[in-house]
Amino acid sequence: MQATQGPRGKSIRQGMVLFVTFLLAGVAGYSVAAPLLKPVYIHMNGANMFLENVVAVQPGQPVVFVNEDTGIHMVLGYNPLTGKANLHFNGSLLGTPGPSHPVHTYTIRFSHPGIYYYYCPVHAMLKVAPGNIHVPVKRPTVHGFGTPMAGLIIVTNESALVHDNPPTSQDEVLPGYFTG
Numbered sequence: 001m002q003a004t005q006g007p008r009g010k011s012i013r014q015g016m017v018l019f020v021t022f023l024l025a026g027v028a029g030y031s032v033a034a035p036l037l038k039p040v041y042i043h044m045n046g047a048n049m050f051l052e053n054v055v056a057v058q059p060g061q062p063v064v065f066v067n068e069d070t071g072i073h074m075v076l077g078y079n080p081l082t083g084k085a086n087l088h089f090n091g092s093l094l095g096t097p098g099p100s101h102p103v104h105t106y107t108i109r110f111s112h113p114g115i116y117y118y119y120c121p122v123h124a125m126l127k128v129a130p131g132n133i134h135v136p137v138k139r140p141t142v143h144g145f146g147t148p149m150a151g152l153i154i155v156t157n158e159s160a161l162v163h164d165n166p167p168t169s170q171d172e173v174l175p176g177y178f179t180g
């Protein structure tokens, strides 16, 4: 036991040194914002929708998709002007049997301000609408409220927008949101 306590004590001291270094770096004017950005969570369940379908984040802030459905969901970015998929914004999230099991997540960070559109190709598909824009529509066989499983992420330095995110976007797992 003592053999394991030694290194652990050492690593705690090292962690504190690192922490103090971060504080000093902040005082000295170095940017320490990036490591402190809290993730913004987007949840999915059997309703086949993204609960927080519009969120704002700062550049570099983690966006974490969380699947609380028993079934699989996917996340795929697209350009509404061309319909082209963004293969850098592309994740698959397996389902989970329920609250006592770990959830599957997909995390992405955006470096530059912009509007990033996405949809779940399992439950929605792109269609060309009048005006020649590509919009997600619900796949005909999919259950849900009639809205397509899609959303967008606003990447901005405007912190007021980030503060307007839905309260649920602050928690990784919503205990009452599991469904199949």
Ligand SMILES: [Cu+2]
Residues within 6 Å of the ligand: 048, 072, 073, 074, 120, 121, 122, 123, 149
């Ligand atoms: Cu889906």
